[in-house]
Amino acid sequence: MSFWIGSVLSLLLLQTIRVLAQQPSEPAPPPLVFQTKDWNLTQAYADVYKILSDQNKCSTFYGGPREATIVLNSFVGNVKSQPLTRAVAFRMTGRLRLIREPGASYRLFEKAMVNTNGSFYQRRDDPLQKFPADVGNFSPGSRPARALILLHELGHLIQGENGDWLLPDDDRNGLQSKANTLRVQRECRQQLDKLK
Numbered sequence: 001m002s003f004w005i006g007s008v009l010s011l012l013l014l015q016t017i018r019v020l021a022q023q024p025s026e027p028a029p030p031p032l033v034f035q036t037k038d039w040n041l042t043q044a045y046a047d048v049y050k051i052l053s054d055q056n057k058c059s060t061f062y063g064g065p066r067e068a069t070i071v072l073n074s075f076v077g078n079v080k081s082q083p084l085t086r087a088v089a090f091r092m093t094g095r096l097r098l099i100r101e102p103g104a105s106y107r108l109f110e111k112a113m114v115n116t117n118g119s120f121y122q123r124r125d126d127p128l129q130k131f132p133a134d135v136g137n138f139s140p141g142s143r144p145a146r147a148l149i150l151l152h153e154l155g156h157l158i159q160g161e162n163g164d165w166l167l168p169d170d171d172r173n174g175l176q177s178k179a180n181t182l183r184v185q186r187e188c189r190q191q192l193d194k195l196k
Helices: 002-022 039-053 057-061 065-076 143-155 174-193
Strands: 079-082 090-101 104-115
Touching: 039 057, 039 065, 039 143, 039 174, 057 174, 065 104, 065 143, 090 143, 143 174
Parallel strands: 079 104
Antiparallel strands: 090 104
């Protein structure tokens, strides 16, 4: 009799686990409403929010829709546009804040700057010119390039289950930065290709 009861309890436990696994996780936080008139940054944020708020390969890389959008909202509200050297698309500097809250472990830098002279805003008129550089396989200043830049920076902020940042730091290391961009592009290519 006890073998039979143990088997029934095991089956009930497995069914309960399956039901819990099928239940949707907590919803993503609502998108931010911007007060600034920076159309490119607002559009890039909206594109990345839409990508990350859906369950897909890209949002899974960032820890799932809830974690990814929590960090995106915390990060993007601090971004300022300003001129930097033309080889840089984005720079994060200054004091770090480590944040641990239910559903997300991440860091924020004191300053987050998107370069008005770089690949986020500027397009390249002459294909033989070096700057502004392509972003992964996307043309500079294009909608998918801007989204990829934000996704790249987001990867530096989110802590993975193993305790490491999703993307290793790459400040002043062009090869590592390109490798990070290509990694994000591989994870998010399907969603990025839909941006026109």
